[in-house]
Amino acid sequence: MVFEGCPGSHTLDLREKETRETTPTEKVRSQLRQWPIQLHLISPTAPYYQGADVLLTADCVAYALGNFHTDYLKGKSIAIACPKLDEGQDVYVEKIKSWLEDAKINTLSVLIMQVPCCMGLVNLAQQAAERSKRKVPIKSIIVGIQGDILSEEWV
Amino acid sequence: MDEYLNMEVKEVISKFPEAARVLDEYNIGCTVCNAGSCLLKDIVEIHSLSSDEEQELMAKLARVVYPGRDVKVLEVGRKPKAKPERVKYSPPLKKLVDEHLLIKRWIALIPKLAESLDVNTEEGRQLVLQGVDFIRTYADRYHHAKEEEVLFKYFDENLEILKTMHADHEKARSHVRSILQAVEEKNGEAVKEHLNAYRELLTEHIKKEDEILYPWMDRGLSLTQVGELFSRFNELEEQFQTVPEKYEEFIRKLEEKFR
Numbered sequence: 001m002v003f004e005g006c007p008g009s010h011t012l013d014l015r016e017k018e019t020r021e022t023t024p025t026e027k028v029r030s031q032l033r034q035w036p037i038q039l040h041l042i043s044p045t046a047p048y049y050q051g052a053d054v055l056l057t058a059d060c061v062a063y064a065l066g067n068f069h070t071d072y073l074k075g076k077s078i079a080i081a082c083p084k085l086d087e088g089q090d091v092y093v094e095k096i097k098s099w100l101e102d103a104k105i106n107t108l109s110v111l112i113m114q115v116p117c118c119m120g121l122v123n124l125a126q127q128a129a130e131r132s133k134r135k136v137p138i139k140s141i142i143v144g145i146q147g148d149i150l151s152e153e154w155v
Numbered sequence: 156m157d158e159y160l161n162m163e164v165k166e167v168i169s170k171f172p173e174a175a176r177v178l179d180e181y182n183i184g185c186t187v188c189n190a191g192s193c194l195l196k197d198i199v200e201i202h203s204l205s206s207d208e209e210q211e212l213m214a215k216l217a218r219v220v221y222p223g224r225d226v227k228v229l230e231v232g233r234k235p236k237a238k239p240e241r242v243k244y245s246p247p248l249k250k251l252v253d254e255h256l257l258i259k260r261w262i263a264l265i266p267k268l269a270e271s272l273d274v275n276t277e278e279g280r281q282l283v284l285q286g287v288d289f290i291r292t293y294a295d296r297y298h299h300a301k302e303e304e305v306l307f308k309y310f311d312e313n314l315e316i317l318k319t320m321h322a323d324h325e326k327a328r329s330h331v332r333s334i335l336q337a338v339e340e341k342n343g344e345a346v347k348e349h350l351n352a353y354r355e356l357l358t359e360h361i362k363k364e365d366e367i368l369y370p371w372m373d374r375g376l377s378l379t380q381v382g383e384l385f386s387r388f389n390e391l392e393e394q395f396q397t398v399p400e401k402y403e404e405f406i407r408k409l410e411e412k413f414r
Contacts, residue, residue, distance in 0.1 A: 053379050075379075106382030137246040137385050139378070154246055 008084055008115040012145060031073040039081040040091065044098035051104055052077040056096065056125060057111040058118050064147045065111075072111060072141075083112075083120030096128035100136055109139045114150055118142075126155060159220055160196035163315070167195050173219045181212055194315055245376065247384035248369045251306070254298045255361045257399075260406050261289055265354040267413040269347040274338055283338050283346055285405065290331055290353070293402040297395050299324050305387050306372070309380055316368060323360040327353060 034048045039056075042049075055078045062068045062080075081092060099105045110125050112118035122140045129138060138155040159167055168175045183198055195216075204212060217224075244252055268286065273279040303324065307317055330353040337345035376384070392399075 053382060106386065107378050109378065135246075135385075135389070137381050153243055154249075 006117075008117045014146060017146065028069060031069040031075075032078070034077055037078050037080050039079040039095060040086070040088065042079050042095070044095045045102050048077045049099055049103040049105060051106055053107045053109070054078070054099060054105045055109050055111060056081070056121060058082060058113055058121050060113050060118075061111045061143050064113060064145060065143050066147050072109070076109070077105075081121060081124075083124065084117040089120075089124060092124050093128045093131070096125055097132045100129065100132040100134050104134065105136055107137045107139065109141060110155070111141045111143060114142055114144050122155065129155075159216075160194070162195055164195050164198060167216075171219050174216055177212065177215045177219060180215075181208065197315065242366070242370050244369055245373050245381045245384075247306075247381060247388050248373055250385075250388055251298065251301060252365055252369065254293075255365060257403060257406060258294050258298065258357065259361060260410065261286070261294070262354050262357055264406070264409050264413055265350050268409075269350050271413075272343055272347060274341045274343045274346055280338050280341075283334065283350075286350075287331055287334055289402050289405055290327070292398060294357075295324070295328065295331075297391075297398050301388055301391055305391070306384060309376065309384070310372065316371075320360070320364070320368065323356060326356055327360075330356070 034046070036042055053076045055072060055076050057072075057078060057080050059080050059082045065072065079095075083089070086092070096108070099108065108125060110122050112121050125138055129135060139152065140155050141152045142150040144150045164178075168178075178198075181204060265286075268282065272283065274283065303321070307320070310317060312318075312321075330349045333349040334346055334353070337343075337349065
Protein backbone atom coordinates (compact mmCIF):
# COMPACT_ATOMS: atom_id res chain seq x y z
CA MET A 1 0.00 0.00 0.00
CA VAL A 2 1.53 3.34 -1.06
CA PHE A 3 0.41 6.42 0.85
CA GLU A 4 0.52 9.91 -0.60
CA GLY A 5 0.12 13.00 1.58
CA CYS A 6 -1.40 12.46 5.00
CA PRO A 7 -1.87 8.70 5.39
CA GLY A 8 -4.68 9.29 7.87
CA SER A 9 -6.92 10.94 5.26
CA HIS A 10 -5.71 9.37 2.03
CA THR A 11 -8.57 7.89 -0.03
CA LEU A 12 -8.57 4.11 -0.44
CA ASP A 13 -11.27 2.16 -2.28
CA LEU A 14 -11.74 -1.26 -0.67
CA ARG A 15 -15.12 -2.16 -2.26
CA GLU A 16 -13.71 -5.14 -4.10
CA LYS A 17 -13.05 -6.85 -0.77
CA GLU A 18 -16.79 -6.87 -0.01
CA THR A 19 -17.49 -9.59 -2.53
CA ARG A 20 -14.86 -11.90 -1.07
CA GLU A 21 -16.23 -11.86 2.47
CA THR A 22 -18.44 -14.63 3.82
CA THR A 23 -21.78 -13.80 5.38
CA PRO A 24 -22.12 -14.73 9.07
CA THR A 25 -24.69 -17.50 9.55
CA GLU A 26 -26.01 -16.03 12.78
CA LYS A 27 -26.44 -12.54 14.16
CA VAL A 28 -23.31 -11.28 15.97
CA ARG A 29 -24.29 -10.23 19.48
CA SER A 30 -22.96 -6.96 20.85
CA GLN A 31 -20.43 -7.38 23.66
CA LEU A 32 -20.80 -3.79 24.84
CA ARG A 33 -21.66 -3.76 28.54
CA GLN A 34 -21.58 -0.07 29.43
CA TRP A 35 -22.56 3.45 28.38
CA PRO A 36 -21.15 6.01 27.66
CA ILE A 37 -18.01 5.04 25.81
CA GLN A 38 -16.46 8.29 24.50
CA LEU A 39 -13.43 9.17 26.64
CA HIS A 40 -14.65 12.72 27.37
CA LEU A 41 -18.00 11.36 28.54
CA ILE A 42 -16.98 8.41 30.70
CA SER A 43 -16.25 8.52 34.40
CA PRO A 44 -12.96 6.64 34.94
CA THR A 45 -14.17 5.40 38.31
CA ALA A 46 -17.48 3.96 37.02
CA PRO A 47 -18.14 0.48 38.47
CA TYR A 48 -17.47 -1.32 35.20
CA TYR A 49 -13.88 -0.01 35.17
CA GLN A 50 -13.02 -1.27 38.66
CA GLY A 51 -10.33 -3.96 38.34
CA ALA A 52 -11.28 -4.44 34.67
CA ASP A 53 -9.35 -5.26 31.55
CA VAL A 54 -9.89 -2.01 29.66
CA LEU A 55 -9.79 -1.29 25.92
CA LEU A 56 -8.81 2.18 24.82
CA THR A 57 -9.79 2.15 21.18
CA ALA A 58 -9.28 4.65 18.39
CA ASP A 59 -12.66 5.63 16.92
CA CYS A 60 -12.04 3.94 13.56
CA VAL A 61 -10.96 0.54 14.93
CA ALA A 62 -14.39 -0.97 15.46
CA TYR A 63 -15.27 -0.29 11.80
CA ALA A 64 -12.10 -1.88 10.42
CA LEU A 65 -11.91 -4.92 12.67
CA GLY A 66 -14.51 -7.48 11.57
CA ASN A 67 -14.55 -9.46 14.81
CA PHE A 68 -14.12 -6.52 17.15
CA HIS A 69 -16.93 -7.54 19.50
CA THR A 70 -16.06 -11.22 19.87
CA ASP A 71 -12.26 -11.03 19.71
CA TYR A 72 -11.54 -7.82 21.61
CA LEU A 73 -14.54 -6.25 23.36
CA LYS A 74 -15.87 -9.42 25.00
CA GLY A 75 -15.32 -9.35 28.75
CA LYS A 76 -13.73 -5.90 28.74
CA SER A 77 -14.68 -2.30 29.48
CA ILE A 78 -14.03 0.34 26.87
CA ALA A 79 -13.46 3.97 26.00
CA ILE A 80 -13.00 5.42 22.52
CA ALA A 81 -11.14 8.50 21.34
CA CYS A 82 -9.49 10.03 18.30
CA PRO A 83 -5.98 11.28 18.95
CA LYS A 84 -6.02 13.31 15.74
CA LEU A 85 -9.29 15.22 15.97
CA ASP A 86 -10.34 15.31 19.63
CA GLU A 87 -9.69 18.41 21.70
CA GLY A 88 -8.78 18.58 25.38
CA GLN A 89 -6.44 15.59 25.37
CA ASP A 90 -4.92 16.64 28.72
CA VAL A 91 -8.19 15.46 30.19
CA TYR A 92 -7.66 12.10 28.48
CA VAL A 93 -4.30 11.67 30.18
CA GLU A 94 -5.87 12.43 33.58
CA LYS A 95 -8.71 9.97 32.96
CA ILE A 96 -6.35 7.17 31.94
CA LYS A 97 -4.23 7.92 35.04
CA SER A 98 -7.38 7.68 37.14
CA TRP A 99 -8.13 4.24 35.62
CA LEU A 100 -4.72 3.08 36.82
CA GLU A 101 -4.74 4.68 40.26
CA ASP A 102 -8.40 4.95 41.30
CA ALA A 103 -10.26 2.24 39.35
CA LYS A 104 -7.23 -0.06 39.73
CA ILE A 105 -7.79 -1.55 36.31
CA ASN A 106 -6.11 -4.91 35.61
CA THR A 107 -4.75 -4.28 32.10
CA LEU A 108 -5.00 -1.62 29.39
CA SER A 109 -5.13 -2.59 25.71
CA VAL A 110 -4.76 0.29 23.27
CA LEU A 111 -6.21 -0.53 19.85
CA ILE A 112 -5.20 1.85 17.08
CA MET A 113 -5.23 2.02 13.30
CA GLN A 114 -2.06 1.69 11.26
CA VAL A 115 -2.04 5.37 10.27
CA PRO A 116 0.76 7.31 12.00
CA CYS A 117 -1.46 9.86 13.76
CA CYS A 118 -3.17 7.03 15.66
CA MET A 119 0.05 6.38 17.58
CA GLY A 120 -0.94 9.46 19.58
CA LEU A 121 -3.36 7.31 21.55
CA VAL A 122 -0.56 4.97 22.67
CA ASN A 123 1.46 8.05 23.62
CA LEU A 124 -1.41 9.33 25.77
CA ALA A 125 -1.56 5.98 27.58
CA GLN A 126 2.22 6.04 28.10
CA GLN A 127 2.12 9.59 29.47
CA ALA A 128 -0.60 8.58 31.91
CA ALA A 129 1.34 5.49 32.98
CA GLU A 130 4.49 7.54 33.56
CA ARG A 131 2.55 9.95 35.79
CA SER A 132 0.76 7.18 37.66
CA LYS A 133 2.13 5.65 40.86
CA ARG A 134 0.39 2.39 40.00
CA LYS A 135 1.48 0.47 36.89
CA VAL A 136 -0.42 -2.11 34.84
CA PRO A 137 0.51 -4.12 31.74
CA ILE A 138 -0.25 -2.03 28.63
CA LYS A 139 -0.61 -3.68 25.26
CA SER A 140 -0.57 -1.88 21.92
CA ILE A 141 -2.51 -3.49 19.07
CA ILE A 142 -2.24 -2.02 15.56
CA VAL A 143 -5.09 -2.72 13.14
CA GLY A 144 -4.62 -2.52 9.38
CA ILE A 145 -7.06 -0.59 7.21
CA GLN A 146 -8.34 -3.90 5.81
CA GLY A 147 -9.03 -5.24 9.29
CA ASP A 148 -5.97 -7.38 9.85
CA ILE A 149 -3.88 -7.25 13.02
CA LEU A 150 -0.48 -5.83 12.08
CA SER A 151 1.15 -6.05 15.48
CA GLU A 152 0.33 -6.83 19.09
CA GLU A 153 2.95 -6.06 21.69
CA TRP A 154 3.48 -5.01 25.29
CA VAL A 155 4.36 -1.35 25.67
CA MET B 156 6.48 -44.61 18.32
CA ASP B 157 3.84 -43.95 21.05
CA GLU B 158 5.97 -45.94 23.46
CA TYR B 159 8.77 -43.39 23.03
CA LEU B 160 6.52 -40.33 22.91
CA ASN B 161 5.48 -41.08 26.49
CA MET B 162 9.08 -41.58 27.61
CA GLU B 163 11.25 -38.99 29.36
CA VAL B 164 13.48 -37.27 26.83
CA LYS B 165 16.58 -38.18 28.88
CA GLU B 166 15.70 -41.86 28.54
CA VAL B 167 15.07 -41.53 24.80
CA ILE B 168 18.52 -39.91 24.36
CA SER B 169 20.11 -42.60 26.50
CA LYS B 170 18.57 -45.36 24.35
CA PHE B 171 19.12 -43.52 21.06
CA PRO B 172 22.06 -41.05 21.33
CA GLU B 173 21.46 -39.89 17.74
CA ALA B 174 18.16 -38.39 18.93
CA ALA B 175 20.16 -35.71 20.77
CA ARG B 176 21.62 -34.48 17.47
CA VAL B 177 18.14 -34.34 15.90
CA LEU B 178 16.79 -32.34 18.86
CA ASP B 179 19.77 -29.96 18.73
CA GLU B 180 18.98 -29.31 15.08
CA TYR B 181 15.71 -27.75 16.25
CA ASN B 182 17.38 -25.72 19.05
CA ILE B 183 15.80 -28.05 21.62
CA GLY B 184 18.50 -28.13 24.24
CA CYS B 185 17.37 -31.24 26.15
CA THR B 186 20.81 -32.83 25.65
CA VAL B 187 22.37 -30.64 28.31
CA CYS B 188 19.34 -30.46 30.63
CA ASN B 189 20.13 -31.71 34.13
CA ALA B 190 16.72 -33.28 34.57
CA GLY B 191 15.57 -34.26 31.08
CA SER B 192 12.32 -35.45 32.57
CA CYS B 193 9.98 -33.77 30.05
CA LEU B 194 8.11 -36.33 28.00
CA LEU B 195 9.15 -36.49 24.34
CA LYS B 196 5.58 -35.72 23.23
CA ASP B 197 5.52 -32.49 25.31
CA ILE B 198 8.72 -30.92 24.04
CA VAL B 199 7.20 -29.93 20.72
CA GLU B 200 4.56 -27.80 22.42
CA ILE B 201 7.01 -26.40 24.95
CA HIS B 202 9.46 -25.35 22.24
CA SER B 203 6.77 -23.85 20.01
CA LEU B 204 7.59 -25.61 16.75
CA SER B 205 5.33 -25.07 13.76
CA SER B 206 3.19 -28.05 12.71
CA ASP B 207 5.45 -28.64 9.68
CA GLU B 208 8.55 -28.55 11.84
CA GLU B 209 6.85 -30.88 14.32
CA GLN B 210 6.11 -33.44 11.57
CA GLU B 211 9.63 -33.19 10.25
CA LEU B 212 11.18 -33.59 13.71
CA MET B 213 8.97 -36.54 14.59
CA ALA B 214 9.77 -38.27 11.30
CA LYS B 215 13.50 -37.77 11.84
CA LEU B 216 13.20 -39.17 15.37
CA ALA B 217 11.25 -42.14 13.99
CA ARG B 218 14.14 -42.83 11.61
CA VAL B 219 16.51 -42.86 14.60
CA VAL B 220 14.25 -45.13 16.65
CA TYR B 221 13.40 -47.52 13.77
CA PRO B 222 16.53 -47.35 11.56
CA GLY B 223 15.57 -50.15 9.17
CA ARG B 224 12.08 -48.94 8.35
CA ASP B 225 10.99 -46.72 5.51
CA VAL B 226 9.93 -43.53 7.26
CA LYS B 227 8.89 -40.57 5.15
CA VAL B 228 10.34 -37.28 6.31
CA LEU B 229 8.53 -34.08 5.36
CA GLU B 230 11.29 -31.65 4.50
CA VAL B 231 10.27 -28.10 5.32
CA GLY B 232 13.63 -26.54 4.58
CA ARG B 233 14.15 -25.26 8.07
CA LYS B 234 17.36 -23.33 8.39
CA PRO B 235 19.12 -23.08 11.73
CA LYS B 236 18.68 -19.64 13.20
CA ALA B 237 21.97 -17.73 13.21
CA LYS B 238 20.84 -15.79 16.23
CA PRO B 239 17.80 -16.59 18.37
CA GLU B 240 15.06 -13.99 17.93
CA ARG B 241 14.73 -11.58 20.84
CA VAL B 242 11.83 -12.76 22.98
CA LYS B 243 9.22 -10.20 23.99
CA TYR B 244 7.97 -11.14 27.42
CA SER B 245 4.76 -9.97 29.05
CA PRO B 246 5.41 -7.38 31.81
CA PRO B 247 5.26 -9.84 34.76
CA LEU B 248 7.57 -12.36 33.10
CA LYS B 249 9.87 -9.51 32.04
CA LYS B 250 10.26 -8.73 35.75
CA LEU B 251 11.51 -12.29 36.35
CA VAL B 252 13.89 -12.12 33.38
CA ASP B 253 15.26 -8.81 34.69
CA GLU B 254 15.81 -10.36 38.13
CA HIS B 255 17.82 -13.12 36.44
CA LEU B 256 20.28 -10.45 35.31
CA LEU B 257 21.42 -9.76 38.90
CA ILE B 258 21.57 -13.49 39.68
CA LYS B 259 23.68 -14.02 36.54
CA ARG B 260 26.06 -11.27 37.71
CA TRP B 261 26.44 -13.17 41.00
CA ILE B 262 27.01 -16.46 39.18
CA ALA B 263 29.71 -14.82 37.04
CA LEU B 264 31.58 -13.82 40.22
CA ILE B 265 31.64 -17.32 41.73
CA PRO B 266 34.82 -18.61 39.96
CA LYS B 267 36.89 -15.64 41.18
CA LEU B 268 35.35 -15.85 44.64
CA ALA B 269 36.11 -19.57 44.84
CA GLU B 270 39.65 -19.06 43.56
CA SER B 271 40.58 -16.54 46.26
CA LEU B 272 38.56 -18.17 49.03
CA ASP B 273 40.13 -18.80 52.43
CA VAL B 274 37.61 -20.12 54.95
CA ASN B 275 40.21 -20.11 57.68
CA THR B 276 39.92 -16.32 57.93
CA GLU B 277 36.91 -14.48 59.34
CA GLU B 278 36.88 -12.26 56.23
CA GLY B 279 36.75 -15.29 53.91
CA ARG B 280 33.91 -16.90 55.86
CA GLN B 281 31.93 -13.64 55.96
CA LEU B 282 32.24 -13.28 52.19
CA VAL B 283 30.71 -16.72 51.64
CA LEU B 284 27.97 -15.98 54.18
CA GLN B 285 27.13 -12.74 52.36
CA GLY B 286 26.90 -14.70 49.10
CA VAL B 287 24.61 -17.21 50.78
CA ASP B 288 22.49 -14.34 52.09
CA PHE B 289 22.15 -13.04 48.50
CA ILE B 290 21.10 -16.50 47.30
CA ARG B 291 18.60 -17.04 50.09
CA THR B 292 17.06 -13.58 50.21
CA TYR B 293 17.23 -12.30 46.64
CA ALA B 294 17.44 -15.40 44.44
CA ASP B 295 15.23 -17.63 46.58
CA ARG B 296 12.80 -15.67 48.76
CA TYR B 297 12.41 -12.66 46.46
CA HIS B 298 12.66 -14.33 43.03
CA HIS B 299 11.84 -18.03 43.33
CA ALA B 300 8.92 -17.22 45.65
CA LYS B 301 7.27 -15.30 42.81
CA GLU B 302 7.54 -18.41 40.69
CA GLU B 303 6.59 -21.07 43.22
CA GLU B 304 3.88 -19.18 45.14
CA VAL B 305 2.32 -17.27 42.24
CA LEU B 306 3.35 -18.00 38.64
CA PHE B 307 3.50 -21.80 38.71
CA LYS B 308 0.04 -21.93 40.32
CA TYR B 309 -1.44 -20.74 37.02
CA PHE B 310 -0.32 -23.99 35.38
CA ASP B 311 -0.70 -27.70 36.03
CA GLU B 312 2.07 -28.31 38.55
CA ASN B 313 2.17 -31.98 37.56
CA LEU B 314 3.68 -30.99 34.22
CA GLU B 315 7.19 -32.39 33.94
CA ILE B 316 8.68 -29.01 33.05
CA LEU B 317 7.36 -27.48 36.28
CA LYS B 318 8.49 -30.48 38.34
CA THR B 319 11.95 -29.93 36.82
CA MET B 320 11.95 -26.28 37.85
CA HIS B 321 10.87 -27.15 41.40
CA ALA B 322 13.58 -29.84 41.53
CA ASP B 323 16.21 -27.28 40.40
CA HIS B 324 15.11 -24.90 43.19
CA GLU B 325 15.40 -27.71 45.75
CA LYS B 326 18.85 -28.72 44.46
CA ALA B 327 19.99 -25.09 44.76
CA ARG B 328 18.73 -24.99 48.37
CA SER B 329 20.56 -28.22 49.09
CA HIS B 330 23.84 -26.75 47.76
CA VAL B 331 23.33 -23.71 49.99
CA ARG B 332 22.88 -25.94 53.06
CA SER B 333 26.08 -27.81 52.12
CA ILE B 334 27.96 -24.52 51.68
CA LEU B 335 26.90 -23.38 55.16
CA GLN B 336 27.93 -26.70 56.70
CA ALA B 337 31.30 -26.56 54.93
CA VAL B 338 31.89 -22.99 56.19
CA GLU B 339 31.17 -24.15 59.73
CA GLU B 340 33.63 -27.01 59.30
CA LYS B 341 36.14 -24.63 57.64
CA ASN B 342 36.27 -27.03 54.69
CA GLY B 343 37.30 -24.75 51.80
CA GLU B 344 37.24 -27.47 49.16
CA ALA B 345 33.65 -28.43 49.97
CA VAL B 346 32.60 -24.74 49.87
CA LYS B 347 34.15 -24.38 46.41
CA GLU B 348 32.62 -27.64 45.19
CA HIS B 349 29.07 -26.62 46.15
CA LEU B 350 29.50 -23.01 44.98
CA ASN B 351 30.55 -24.29 41.56
CA ALA B 352 27.76 -26.85 41.47
CA TYR B 353 25.29 -24.06 42.33
CA ARG B 354 26.76 -21.94 39.52
CA GLU B 355 26.37 -24.72 36.95
CA LEU B 356 22.84 -25.54 38.10
CA LEU B 357 21.61 -21.94 38.06
CA THR B 358 23.26 -21.13 34.72
CA GLU B 359 21.32 -23.94 33.05
CA HIS B 360 18.15 -23.24 35.07
CA ILE B 361 18.01 -19.56 34.06
CA LYS B 362 18.64 -20.43 30.41
CA LYS B 363 15.74 -22.92 30.48
CA GLU B 364 13.42 -20.36 32.06
CA ASP B 365 14.36 -17.43 29.80
CA GLU B 366 14.39 -19.37 26.55
CA ILE B 367 11.78 -22.09 27.02
CA LEU B 368 9.60 -21.91 30.12
CA TYR B 369 8.66 -18.22 30.17
CA PRO B 370 7.90 -17.92 26.41
CA TRP B 371 5.79 -21.08 26.69
CA MET B 372 3.96 -19.67 29.73
CA ASP B 373 3.38 -16.34 27.98
CA ARG B 374 1.68 -18.17 25.12
CA GLY B 375 -0.71 -19.81 27.59
CA LEU B 376 -1.57 -16.84 29.82
CA SER B 377 -4.71 -14.82 29.10
CA LEU B 378 -4.66 -11.01 29.17
CA THR B 379 -6.52 -11.06 32.49
CA GLN B 380 -3.99 -13.49 33.99
CA VAL B 381 -1.09 -11.29 32.86
CA GLY B 382 -2.68 -8.34 34.70
CA GLU B 383 -3.29 -10.43 37.84
CA LEU B 384 0.29 -11.73 37.85
CA PHE B 385 1.71 -8.24 37.45
CA SER B 386 -0.38 -6.98 40.32
CA ARG B 387 0.52 -9.91 42.60
CA PHE B 388 4.24 -9.54 41.83
CA ASN B 389 3.95 -5.84 42.75
CA GLU B 390 2.33 -6.77 46.08
CA LEU B 391 5.15 -9.22 46.81
CA GLU B 392 7.77 -6.61 45.89
CA GLU B 393 6.20 -4.15 48.34
CA GLN B 394 6.80 -6.67 51.13
CA PHE B 395 10.53 -6.76 50.27
CA GLN B 396 10.87 -2.95 49.92
CA THR B 397 14.63 -2.17 49.66
CA VAL B 398 15.81 -5.75 49.01
CA PRO B 399 16.58 -5.25 45.27
CA GLU B 400 18.63 -2.08 45.88
CA LYS B 401 20.51 -3.67 48.81
CA TYR B 402 21.59 -6.72 46.80
CA GLU B 403 22.31 -4.74 43.65
CA GLU B 404 24.76 -2.76 45.78
CA PHE B 405 26.23 -6.00 47.21
CA ILE B 406 26.90 -7.35 43.71
CA ARG B 407 28.29 -4.04 42.51
CA LYS B 408 30.80 -3.98 45.39
CA LEU B 409 31.74 -7.60 44.80
CA GLU B 410 32.35 -6.86 41.11
CA GLU B 411 34.66 -4.01 42.15
CA LYS B 412 36.50 -6.31 44.54
CA PHE B 413 37.11 -8.97 41.90
CA ARG B 414 37.64 -6.63 38.94
